[in-house]
Amino acid sequence: MNAGVGMGFGYNVAIEKLAEELAVPQDRFDQAEKRYKDLGEFLHRDESKVRDYDPDVYIQGSFALGTPIKPTSKDEDYDLDIVVSFRSLTKARISQAELRALLRAELKAYRDARGIKNEVGESRRCCTLIYADGAQFHMDVLPAVPNEANMRVVLSSYLADQALAEGAIAITDSDKTSTYRVITDDWPRSNPRGFAAWFKSKQIEQLNERRRAFLDAQGKVTASVEDVPVFRVRTPLQSAIMILKRHRDEWFAEQDPDLKVISVILTTLSTHAYAGEARVSDAIAKILRDMHLEIKERNGVSWIANPTDPSENFADRWEEFTERRESFFKWLEAARTDFGAVQRFSDTNIVLNELSRNLGSTLVEGARSRVAASAGSRAASAAPAAAAGASAPGLVFGGEDRRPTEPKGFG
Structure with a gap:
């Protein structure tokens, strides 16, 4: 099932503007x-x-x-x-x-x-x-x-x-x-160089498309896309990870900051789940649906393998501190709920209002300003709200039971 089917246009716009607002300036x-x-x-x-x-x-x-x-x-x-x-x-x-x-x-x-x-x-x-x-x-x-x-x-x-x-x-x-x-x-x-190469390989089509656009904008028609560093462009995978990082930060700030999911776990699982989606909203949907699938079990131990060193377990502290593992799945369930609740909305302002409590008001207001500055987003805000009543296949997670608190079957 395509995770993006049935998503409201306003939701897509809001997610794009949130990613823009989160991005570190060049x-x-x-x-x-x-x-x-x-x-x-x-x-x-x-x-x-x-x-x-x-x-x-x-x-x-x-x-x-x-x-x-x-x-x-x-x-x-x-x-x-x-x-x-x-x-x-x-x-x-x-x-x-x-x-x-x-x-x-x-x-x-x-x-x-x-x-x-x-x-x-x-x-x-x-x-x-x-x-x-x-x-x-x-x-x-x-x-x-x-x-x-x-x-x-x-x-x-x-x-x-x-x-x-x-x-x-x-x-x-x-x-x-x-x-x-x-x-x-x-x-x-x-x-770290091997990890960066692996990360790049998992999004190479979208990465090179944006690299070519970057070179065209710079007027460097004879330059190679390989000459453009990964940080010079922003792919759907990068944007999705950034938004999920902020959601994680806000969620754990209200829970227990000491149990916050470490970035290498979030990044690794997100990259495994990503399947080349061209829109940030679709990338988030696919990642949230499938990111638990790379959590394996080895001899009864939860294992998130370093993709460049299978002997290293990024979740090595989960065995000693079981609350870290539990907190990961609670956060994942919260993220699925929060993004799934607004994904079919066509009114960008409603989407941003709803996400404000999950991503922080400062970020959301910055994204709202970006929406207001865009002629296309004004049209999106005026679009009929009928899409909010789209059929069930538009849901990020469909009708299947994906309870992330149940560890069995993740491996």
Whole structure:
């Protein structure tokens, strides 16, 4: 069943404008790009203590995927996740603690050189730089060394595509006390570049269509679509994830913020469920209907596999903290209910009024202003409301029982 059949035109317009309003302005992406490239240049300067280790600096996380959302207030920061992979170092030459100390010393020098007032922070895996120049950025910098050979062995054992190993890294984790300060092959693994490549592959048709439009608008008719970064355009999948992130944030703010579904789970399950829908509203419908299907069970444990490392379970904390798992399914049911309740409405203002309680009034009022500024949306608001009485096949979830609180059958 096509999840979008029977959707009201006003609902489609409202969802598109919500995505536009949530999107991080391009100048923020430009700032983010400038930040990490500047750090890369600094680590390669003549006086650098790590220059000979060939540091490769690149962005990961939501900015790399093109799915960050605006903070709800000016008091919140954008999370900018950076990897510094030392390509000329190996696990056989250095401990995790020594690698962290090397990077931390250089970040302190960078802080002094750039006049950053805040001290260099540290967490279990990252060092942190907090800018105080009004940019609303804090940069989590992850030290790493290459780990492709090890990752190929892992992928081979799962009969998975070994091409996913390209760009795999080994990272530091100060909580791993038995291995953190000794030279060992036993380092935590990660593969943000592989994840970004997987994410891109799952939406390639819509992504390239928007890349071509971007190049046409820029007058670059001879450029390749591959030259356009993912964050320069916004696909239905990216927009759907952004809207669901905000719904998650608002819902858990009213419940227990400590149980909030982590973004990598939301993004991974959404990407698995997405099937190339060209409209954001259709993408949301398909994702909410099917996102639970990639929650498997391994030996009685809920498992959301890292698509680039099948041995890693993104839901690893669900076993110890069962309330996290329960909260995921409660949130999913709430999202299905909230979006399903308004999807057949033709009056955009009614849709926005109803979604205000679920997405926040500031976001909704911004979207309403965008609707008012669009001639097409004015026509949508004046459209007959008859579509609100459309037949049952228009429902996002049809008439079937999809109770997300029932775990059996999800695998």
